[in-house]
Amino acid sequence: MALTDYELIPTARRVLNLFMMVDTSGSMSGEKIAAVNDAIRNVIPIISTINDDNPDAEIKISTLTFASTANWINSTPVLASDFKWTDLDAEGWTCMGDATRELNRQLSHKHGFLASASGSYAPVIILLSDGAPTDDFYGAMSEIMTNNWFKHSMRIAIAIGADADIDVLKTFTGNPELVFRAQNIDALKAVIKATVVTSSMVASRSSSVGMSGTKTGTAASGATLISKSEEAATALAEELDDVAGLSVGDEALIDSLDFDEFD
Amino acid sequence: MQQFEKGETIRLEDGRSAIVDSFLGEGAQGAVYAVSVDGQRKALKWFRKQPSERFLKNIRKNIKDGSPSPTFLWPEALAKVRTGGIGYLMPLKPDGCYEFTKFRMAKVRFSSFRAIIEAAMNLCDAFRLLHANGLSYQDLNDGGFFINPNTGDVRICDCDNVYPHGENSGILGKARYMAPEVVMGKTLPNSYTDRFSLTVILFMLFCVDHPFEGFNVIKHPCLTEAFEQRLFGKDICFIFNDEKDINRPVRGVHRNALTMWPLLPEELRGKFKEQFSDRIINSPQERMTEMQWVDVFISLRDHLMKCPHCGDETFVYGNQPCLNPRCRKPIQVTYVMEGAGRSIPLIKGNIIRFERTGVPSGVVIDKNDASGLLLIKNLTEKAWTVLTPSGKSLSLAPGGFMPVKQDLVISTIFKFKINK
Numbered sequence: 001m002a003l004t005d006y007e008l009i010p011t012a013r014r015v016l017n018l019f020m021m022v023d024t025s026g027s028m029s030g031e032k033i034a035a036v037n038d039a040i041r042n043v044i045p046i047i048s049t050i051n052d053d054n055p056d057a058e059i060k061i062s063t064l065t066f067a068s069t070a071n072w073i074n075s076t077p078v079l080a081s082d083f084k085w086t087d088l089d090a091e092g093w094t095c096m097g098d099a100t101r102e103l104n105r106q107l108s109h110k111h112g113f114l115a116s117a118s119g120s121y122a123p124v125i126i127l128l129s130d131g132a133p134t135d136d137f138y139g140a141m142s143e144i145m146t147n148n149w150f151k152h153s154m155r156i157a158i159a160i161g162a163d164a165d166i167d168v169l170k171t172f173t174g175n176p177e178l179v180f181r182a183q184n185i186d187a188l189k190a191v192i193k194a195t196v197v198t199s200s201m202v203a204s205r206s207s208s209v210g211m212s213g214t215k216t217g218t219a220a221s222g223a224t225l226i227s228k229s230e231e232a233a234t235a236l237a238e239e240l241d242d243v244a245g246l247s248v249g250d251e252a253l254i255d256s257l258d259f260d261e262f263d
Numbered sequence: 264m265q266q267f268e269k270g271e272t273i274r275l276e277d278g279r280s281a282i283v284d285s286f287l288g289e290g291a292q293g294a295v296y297a298v299s300v301d302g303q304r305k306a307l308k309w310f311r312k313q314p315s316e317r318f319l320k321n322i323r324k325n326i327k328d329g330s331p332s333p334t335f336l337w338p339e340a341l342a343k344v345r346t347g348g349i350g351y352l353m354p355l356k357p358d359g360c361y362e363f364t365k366f367r368m369a370k371v372r373f374s375s376f377r378a379i380i381e382a383a384m385n386l387c388d389a390f391r392l393l394h395a396n397g398l399s400y401q402d403l404n405d406g407g408f409f410i411n412p413n414t415g416d417v418r419i420c421d422c423d424n425v426y427p428h429g430e431n432s433g434i435l436g437k438a439r440y441m442a443p444e445v446v447m448g449k450t451l452p453n454s455y456t457d458r459f460s461l462t463v464i465l466f467m468l469f470c471v472d473h474p475f476e477g478f479n480v481i482k483h484p485c486l487t488e489a490f491e492q493r494l495f496g497k498d499i500c501f502i503f504n505d506e507k508d509i510n511r512p513v514r515g516v517h518r519n520a521l522t523m524w525p526l527l528p529e530e531l532r533g534k535f536k537e538q539f540s541d542r543i544i545n546s547p548q549e550r551m552t553e554m555q556w557v558d559v560f561i562s563l564r565d566h567l568m569k570c571p572h573c574g575d576e577t578f579v580y581g582n583q584p585c586l587n588p589r590c591r592k593p594i595q596v597t598y599v600m601e602g603a604g605r606s607i608p609l610i611k612g613n614i615i616r617f618e619r620t621g622v623p624s625g626v627v628i629d630k631n632d633a634s635g636l637l638l639i640k641n642l643t644e645k646a647w648t649v650l651t652p653s654g655k656s657l658s659l660a661p662g663g664f665m666p667v668k669q670d671l672v673i674s675t676i677f678k679f680k681i682n683k
């Protein structure tokens with residue numbers, strides 16, 4: 001019996017759950033939803049590669065759409081390498097509160113999507129919306145804020161066009177630097193690709209320790225654990241700094257005077 | 264993102280030119296191309312973002328000083344293009360070497376214990392030479408290595424982060440590979456913390472699982488950053504810790520560790536247990552040096568041989584049984600060759616390796632008659648001096664034979680004495 005006859009398995013990987021919450025309300029119809037479909041379709045093979053080469057984490061994807069109701073596209077999270085994207089249509093209201101409640105329900109180890117024998121990393125949640133919630137979003141937020149999975153998750157929001165409610169998205173992410181406003185179709189595609197890839201890469205790795213710059217909580221050596229959200233924000237800012245029609249963080253709050261392709 | 268097309272020429276700072284052959288792939292920092300320089304095949308790494316002046320100054324210094332060991336894919340020349348952007352030339356990874364992460368994913372497997380031991384020695388030797396040159400690798404983790412699964416040949420890339428001891432590049436490393444004292448913020452990386460990271464990698468070479476990932480880690484359904492910092496810092500616990508069983512490997516999850524650990528000789532398991540004990544974890548200066556690890560692997564290599572019953576690779580210590588579960592026959596050792604802190608079992612078919620490099624020096628054969636006597640054949644190109652118990656000094660020519668007999672001493676680079 002040679003060494004190669006002993007059965008070895010891929011080293012135990014934690015699961016990184018990537019949640020994509022996509023606004024499919026009526027205002028998204030046309031080129032916006034087409035751009036979302038196209039961008040996600042193009043980013044899946046990249047995520048699949050990140051999953052295949054990563055001994056630290058296996059990446060699973062869940063898609064939650066919300067319009068007049070909130071719906072999961074798959075009944076359980078799907079491994080990135082098996083994930084198939086089905087084009088979404090857009091029609092109806094913007095029940096973001098419903099979607100947040102539905103997310104809260106599945107962000108559970110015992111009763112939700114997060115069961116895993118080898119444990120999980122804190123999930124990544126990417127929210128895309130072009131409007132304002134038509135239901136009780138803030139009520140749903142106060143409920144989900146008691147969910148530890150949500151509290152520890154890395155959350156990124158993409159505001160599509162000028163009508164997206166930035167305050168709502170800021171409340172959702174809890175970090176203005178992780179809210180991006182895409183003013184045109186190209187910017188939207190670029191920001192979807194960058195957020196999905198960067199967040200998966202950062203969140204699926206072990207934490208990094210770096211030299212504390214301006215951060216607080218400095219240890220004796222000056223070394224400190226770099227928060228993954230912070231790492232993602234920095235990486236995204238670098239990645240996206242030359243994308244035209246994109247504003248980040250507080251900038252996104254300024255009503256842009258730019259020509260808006262969506263109107 | 265592929266920036267250069269096949270056939271494009273890129274000027275190097277040393278005056279030569281690199282002609283792009285193909286796009287090899289993309290990492291976190293940039294893309295790598297296969298190029299040819301003066302007809303030689305090389306690799307060109309191209310940065311995605313303009314690196315800092317300090318970083319470039321450091322690479323220039325490393326280029327000037329040269330590589331501490333051919334194991335490193337060391338920068339050879341910087342390259343700039345007029346449109347902006349910068350990269351460097353380095354050796355191309357040889358065919359047959361695969362990323363270590365592929366071994367962890369069980370997509371590539373070592374073909375023998377011999378190959379694992381060779382890989383472990385090659386890694387230790389490379390870091391020994393790096394440290395001896397006053398340099399440190401900074402961010403030693405499971406990325407950045409290529410290993411040949413059949414020969415144990417190793418190549419180490421990402422050498423652009425190599426800085427002199429005491430200086431550092433900013434990022435200190437990945438939580439699960441850094442010494443706990445770095446994770447806890449007590450110290451910056453140094454040669455002692457590098458040695459901790461190296462021991463983690465050595466364990467992974469043999470066990471294909473992480474030495475600190477057991478029940479105590481996976482019982483947390485969500486490994487938050489705070490938990491990760493604690494479980495790989497203050498509360499770090501080896502999965503096979505003799506004193507604490509809180510972090511044992513979990514059946515069905517940490518299967519590789521449970522499969523491989525019982526196959527390893529006690530000599531090696533004991534070293535891992537000692538190096539990952541609370542005592543050594545808390546006393547970084549007592550961690551084993553690369554040289555001491557090489558000695559352990561030389562000894563392991565001395566005890567690794569073909570089972571005389573089934574022909575499989577097995578470790579032979581005393582009269583322990585063969586590793587092969589279908590054989591399990593005890594392997595009788597009558598004589599050993601002792602010297603230089605080593606003890607080499609002399610059983611039929613065993614190849615004796617005096618030198619660190621592992622080139623065969625001699626082979627044990629049987630006399631092929633009723634006597635049952637064993638002989639050693641000199642496989643080197645030099646004569647050995649053999650001292651007999653009565654005080655005679657004989658010369659054993661290349662290709663010559665000597666009997667395996669109590670108290671004979673072979674004097675080559677070291678002195679080895681045959682003993683029961």
Ligand SMILES: [Zn+2]
Pocket residue numbers: 570571572573574575577585586587590591592
């Ligand atoms: Zn056997």
